[in-house]
Amino acid sequence: MTHLIKGARVLGGDPADLLLEDGRIAAVGERLSAAGATVVDADGLVALPGLVDLHTHLREPGREDAETVETGSRAAALGGFTAVHAMANTDPVADTAGVVEQVWRLGRQAGLVDVVPVGAVTVGLRGERLAELGAMADSAARVRVFSDDGHCVADPALMRRALEYVKAFDGVVAQHAEEPRLTAGAQMNEGDLSARLGLTGWPAAAEEAVIARDVLLAEHVGARLHVCHVSTAGSVEILRWAKSRGVQVTAEVTPHHLLLTETCAESYDPVFKVNPPLRTDADVQALRAGLADGTIDAVATDHAPHAVEDKESEWAQARPGMLGLEQALSVVLETLVEPGLLDWAGVADRMSVRPAAIGRLDGRGPRSHGRPLTPGEPANLLLLDPAARAVVDPAALASRSRNSPYAGRELPGRVVATFLRGEATVLDGKAQK
Amino acid sequence: MKRHLLEAADLDRADATLVLDTAAQIDQALAGREVKKLPTLRGRTVVNLFYEDSTRTRISFELAAKRLSADVINFSAKGSSVSKGESLKDTALTLEAMGSDAIVVRHSASGAPHRLAGWVRGSVVNAGDGTHEHPTQALLDAYTIRRRLGRLDGVRVAIVGDVLHSRVARSNVWLLTTLGAEVTLVAPPTLLPVGVGSWPVQFSYDLDAVLPKADVVMVLRVQLERMNASFFPSAREYSRRYGLDAVRMAALGDEAIVMHPGPMNRGMEIAADVADSVRSTIVEQVGNGVSVRMAVLYLLLGGSPQ
Numbered sequence: 001m002t003h004l005i006k007g008a009r010v011l012g013g014d015p016a017d018l019l020l021e022d023g024r025i026a027a028v029g030e031r032l033s034a035a036g037a038t039v040v041d042a043d044g045l046v047a048l049p050g051l052v053d054l055h056t057h058l059r060e061p062g063r064e065d066a067e068t069v070e071t072g073s074r075a076a077a078l079g080g081f082t083a084v085h086a087m088a089n090t091d092p093v094a095d096t097a098g099v100v101e102q103v104w105r106l107g108r109q110a111g112l113v114d115v116v117p118v119g120a121v122t123v124g125l126r127g128e129r130l131a132e133l134g135a136m137a138d139s140a141a142r143v144r145v146f147s148d149d150g151h152c153v154a155d156p157a158l159m160r161r162a163l164e165y166v167k168a169f170d171g172v173v174a175q176h177a178e179e180p181r182l183t184a185g186a187q188m189n190e191g192d193l194s195a196r197l198g199l200t201g202w203p204a205a206a207e208e209a210v211i212a213r214d215v216l217l218a219e220h221v222g223a224r225l226h227v228c229h230v231s232t233a234g235s236v237e238i239l240r241w242a243k244s245r246g247v248q249v250t251a252e253v254t255p256h257h258l259l260l261t262e263t264c265a266e267s268y269d270p271v272f273k274v275n276p277p278l279r280t281d282a283d284v285q286a287l288r289a290g291l292a293d294g295t296i297d298a299v300a301t302d303h304a305p306h307a308v309e310d311k312e313s314e315w316a317q318a319r320p321g322m323l324g325l326e327q328a329l330s331v332v333l334e335t336l337v338e339p340g341l342l343d344w345a346g347v348a349d350r351m352s353v354r355p356a357a358i359g360r361l362d363g364r365g366p367r368s369h370g371r372p373l374t375p376g377e378p379a380n381l382l383l384l385d386p387a388a389r390a391v392v393d394p395a396a397l398a399s400r401s402r403n404s405p406y407a408g409r410e411l412p413g414r415v416v417a418t419f420l421r422g423e424a425t426v427l428d429g430k431a432q433k
Numbered sequence: 434m435k436r437h438l439l440e441a442a443d444l445d446r447a448d449a450t451l452v453l454d455t456a457a458q459i460d461q462a463l464a465g466r467e468v469k470k471l472p473t474l475r476g477r478t479v480v481n482l483f484y485e486d487s488t489r490t491r492i493s494f495e496l497a498a499k500r501l502s503a504d505v506i507n508f509s510a511k512g513s514s515v516s517k518g519e520s521l522k523d524t525a526l527t528l529e530a531m532g533s534d535a536i537v538v539r540h541s542a543s544g545a546p547h548r549l550a551g552w553v554r555g556s557v558v559n560a561g562d563g564t565h566e567h568p569t570q571a572l573l574d575a576y577t578i579r580r581r582l583g584r585l586d587g588v589r590v591a592i593v594g595d596v597l598h599s600r601v602a603r604s605n606v607w608l609l610t611t612l613g614a615e616v617t618l619v620a621p622p623t624l625l626p627v628g629v630g631s632w633p634v635q636f637s638y639d640l641d642a643v644l645p646k647a648d649v650v651m652v653l654r655v656q657l658e659r660m661n662a663s664f665f666p667s668a669r670e671y672s673r674r675y676g677l678d679a680v681r682m683a684a685l686g687d688e689a690i691v692m693h694p695g696p697m698n699r700g701m702e703i704a705a706d707v708a709d710s711v712r713s714t715i716v717e718q719v720g721n722g723v724s725v726r727m728a729v730l731y732l733l734l735g736g737s738p739q
Contacts, residue, residue, distance in 0.1 A: 187543075190627050190628070191627060191628045192628035192630075192631040193628070194626070194627075194628065195626035195627065195631070195632070196442070196603070196628070196631075196632075197543060197544065197565060198543035198544075198562070198563050198565025198566065198600060198603060199543050199544070199563075199564075199565075200564070201626075201627060203627070267547070268543070268544030268547040268548055269548075309520060312522055313520055313521060313522070313548070314521055314540065314542035314544065314545045314548055315542060315543065315544045315545075315548075316541075316542040316543065316563070317542060
């Protein structure tokens with residue numbers, strides 16, 4: 001299939017045509033033509049490299065009632081993603097080569113995005129002993145990101161060993177930074193509001209203490225560290241300090257932590273319950289600034305689908321997590337692009353180039369991601385209408401779950417088309433399979 | 434009055450005063466009567482939905498509803514469909530389908546009454562949710578103070594104990610300050626919430642410094658399991674520093690009163706001779722609880738006092 005995209009503004013630049021052929025970008029220029037090509041009118045649309053998510057929960061195997069690899073892949077494609085990292089906290093846990101290969105194969109079958117499995121750091125996410133990290137790295141799934149997400153690798157000796165061990169295959173440990181002894185029973189950000197609402201507090205220090213410890217460990221053993229879903233101003237400061245010392249640390253922030261604050265909890269509606277919790281406005285501002293100046297490397301969704309019964313309950317009983325794939329780019333538009341904190345090149349960098357590099361998907365092969373939109377590169381890209389605005393309707397989402405924190409909220413931007421290796425996974429805003 | 438009573442923080446001065454005045458009217462109407470019953474809520478159904486054990490609060494609400502001639506159903510989480518895994522929402526919809534006009538709910542999860550209010554058409558009364566609020570307790574405490582001292586404006590109230598985990602403390606903070614009282618919270622720093630500085634109250638770690646200036650001392654129950662989580666080193670040390678005993682009681686002004694929401698740990702947060710002294714309003718609080726809950730049910734479910 002050959003596609004000829006007419007008049008797209010690559011990274012917001014002047015309109016140009018892009019010819020996609022045999023899975024690659026064949027040409028970029030003015031007034032291109034190609035016999036037999038499907039023409040896509042991109043007048044007024046911005047072209048960006050296909051987005052890469054470092055943090056997605058696809059729930060399969062185990063909770064197919066909440067999401068499957070296929071439905072999550074469709075949500076991802078509609079959000080402009082061409083690759084997603086599938087977190088390991090499935091049932092069974094993705095802590096063996098067998099499970100990561102199963103997830104990888106399901107992603108291949110769905111064919112909407114490249115599903116890149118994340119391997120568990122420890123057996124069963126229990127934080128006791130290392131899973132067979134090398135076997136997962138050597139498997140067909142070629143795992144490079146390892147995480148016990150949902151749980152912190154709290155034992156400092158185990159964390160040190162994990163950081164060291166994955167150096168053998170250029171892996172990275174993605175830490176869910178949460179000191180569990182400080183967050184027993186925690187429900188929301190600890191502060192004035194938690195005191196009033198009577199919800200047990202999740203102190204910022206529980207995140208910051210682990211990040212501080214881990215950057216020192218990473219420095220000591222010369223390993224790569226990635227910090228998941230950074231949520232506090234203090235964490236941004238620690239990361240800035242660590243980077244200034246040359247520590248090999250990268251970090252991500254979620255769309256919801258860029259937009260929403262703890263005041264959402266006043267409703268006691270658990271759709272706003274998430275781990276780490278929504279924080280204060282000062283934290284939100286610091287996260288935006290940290291993403292803008294590059295202290296935070298990437299936006300990652302932490303897309304966490306949950307069945308209705310796991311959210312339609314008391315706050316304390318509900319599972320933490322919220323949907324994110326389909327609105328991630330819109331939230332970045334709202335919180336960073338429209339206020340002038342990030343340009344289109346910056347969006348491409350934080351949502352495609354850097355996450356692909358962290359996951360080691362940025363090589364020169366045909367299955368690489370986060371590459372520039374230039375001739376010869378894999379044709380992974382999206383077309384965005386930045387002028388469109390729409391009110392989020394959870395019932396209209398492709399995800400099998402409905403726990404969107406953006407329900408009823410108007411957000412800018414609409415992904416018109418997504419291409420995975422030249423094949424349209426989304427056209428005219430609709431998934432193609 | 435709003436349709437629900439979810440938190441004392443919701444009540445403005447006019448609404449709170451209306452509840453207290455209505456309770457006083459009810460007390461007056463029933464005073465000296467042999468049959469302590471009003472026909473006001475005849476034909477209405479009140480459900481007591483209790484997910485936590487609480488004999489005194491449940492009985493108080495039951496009595497209040499019965500004295501207003503309402504039909505009362507007690508639904509306890511133990512031995513019901515709840516123990517088979519039925520969700521709060523399904524339980525609420527079931528009760529509503531059976532025609533309940535008001536649900537009085539006690540739940541270990543903060544915010545559970547708020548969730549309930551979003552699912553049912555009838556009124557919801559919070560009878561204590563987690564560590565959040567217990568608004569009728571605060572209303573009965575305010576009613577008791579007003580009866581004993583004749584006013585609430587400018588009354589200095591010291592609330593002593595485990596403020597961090599106390600829904601009684603939270604409700605009293607909002608209600609008493611709304612009604613013009615000056616509240617001081619007294620506790621070891623570990624038992625005051627982070628963020629207490631944003632509340633419209635004073636706080637202190639030193640009970641002895643606060644007592645001479647207090648018109649009311651409200652002692653909170655301290656659960657011994659807090660000791661195991663290192664909120665304080667030992668029951669004895671807690672009692673020594675924050676327990677109200679006869680020696681400390683002697684530091685109070687002549688008119689000052691001592692309150693406790695019950696159940697008490699005698700010898701821990703309050704000494705027996707203090708609990709049984711003439712300053713103590715503890716038994717009176719229980720009686721006032723019925724009147725105040727009658728007022729709340731009456732105001733939420735309509736009708737006019739006889």
